[in-house]
Amino acid sequence: MREGLFTDDSVVRRVNGESVLLLGGGRALLMQLAHPSVASGVAEHSDFKANPYARLQRTLEATYTIVFGSVDAAERAAAAVRAVHDRVQGPGYSANDPELLLWVHATLVDTAMRVYGRFVRPLSDADAESYYRDSKAVAALLGCPVEAQPETLADFRVYVRGMVAALGPQVSDQARSLAADVLHPKAPWLAEPVFALGREVTVGLLPRPLREGYGLRWDARRKAALLAAGMSARQVLPRLPRVLRRTSLPLAPLAALAPRSPAPLAVAPVAPVAVAPLAPVLGTFSCP
Numbered sequence: 001m002r003e004g005l006f007t008d009d010s011v012v013r014r015v016n017g018e019s020v021l022l023l024g025g026g027r028a029l030l031m032q033l034a035h036p037s038v039a040s041g042v043a044e045h046s047d048f049k050a051n052p053y054a055r056l057q058r059t060l061e062a063t064y065t066i067v068f069g070s071v072d073a074a075e076r077a078a079a080a081v082r083a084v085h086d087r088v089q090g091p092g093y094s095a096n097d098p099e100l101l102l103w104v105h106a107t108l109v110d111t112a113m114r115v116y117g118r119f120v121r122p123l124s125d126a127d128a129e130s131y132y133r134d135s136k137a138v139a140a141l142l143g144c145p146v147e148a149q150p151e152t153l154a155d156f157r158v159y160v161r162g163m164v165a166a167l168g169p170q171v172s173d174q175a176r177s178l179a180a181d182v183l184h185p186k187a188p189w190l191a192e193p194v195f196a197l198g199r200e201v202t203v204g205l206l207p208r209p210l211r212e213g214y215g216l217r218w219d220a221r222r223k224a225a226l227l228a229a230g231m232s233a234r235q236v237l238p239r240l241p242r243v244l245r246r247t248s249l250p251l252a253p254l255a256a257l258a259p260r261s262p263a264p265l266a267v268a269p270v271a272p273v274a275v276a277p278l279a280p281v282l283g284t285f286s287c288p
Contacts (some may be wrong), residue, residue: 035103048181
């Protein structure tokens with residue numbers, strides 16, 4: 001078995017190994033659904049309404065395998081994703097369209113960097129560039145050609161800002177309906193505190209044009225609470241032993257919402273100890 005695509009000390013492994021990144025799952029999903037073609041493909045080719053996080057779980061499993069697995073395992077995981085994309089086609093869209101592949105991947109990369117910076121520690125310019133460079137290799141393996149991707153991190157940020165500005169006014173009723181399932185999934189009551197926190201993080205970190213497009217409310221008090229939670233997390237999480245931030249503990253929200261998935265959640269679920277510093281957000285405000 002060949003060694004992995006990335007080394008243990010790579011930035012992409014350091015960042016993607018943090019279980020707190022799963023709190024950004026809702027943000028990434030809503031950013032993706034803001035694209036009309038993504039919303040149509042999701043609505044017409046998945047059981048998203050019944051199981052809104054199953055698609056995200058499968059994406060995270062594949063990404064986790066590519067980042068942390070052997071080269072052979074990474075290639076198998078990527079091939080499986082590409083095979084699924086081959087079947088997702090409809091009027092005016094194809095899951096293998098490089099434009100759509102790039103946007104979906106960009107939402108995951110942008111969200112990972114923002115959540116890590118907000119709740120763990122900001123990345124240095126060099127580390128952020130390294131993370132983006134490695135993410136391009138992941139995207140290429142999943143079917144998005146390197147030449148279709150922004151060349152540098154600065155180019156990537158310009159691309160994301162431009163897409164957000166363009167998609168904000170285009171958020172459709174279909175996307176809003178799917179977003180409601182993301183924000184208020186049918187979850188076991190034990191997982192509800194994590195999803196309540198996830199709603200605040202999702203709405204608070206969602207770019208303003210998209211938040212307004214979805215009609216989601218946000219105010220100064222909730223913003224202050226989220227900022228305080230982030231400050232608290234940045235003081236606590238980096239000081240915790242890595243095993244407490246990354247190990248699989250009993251609370252697995254995505255797995256609980258995707259019971260029909262044929263494989264267990266590969267990425268570590270959000271550990272209670274990892275989200276404890278974010279508790280100031282919980283119970284303070286309600287999310288629409």
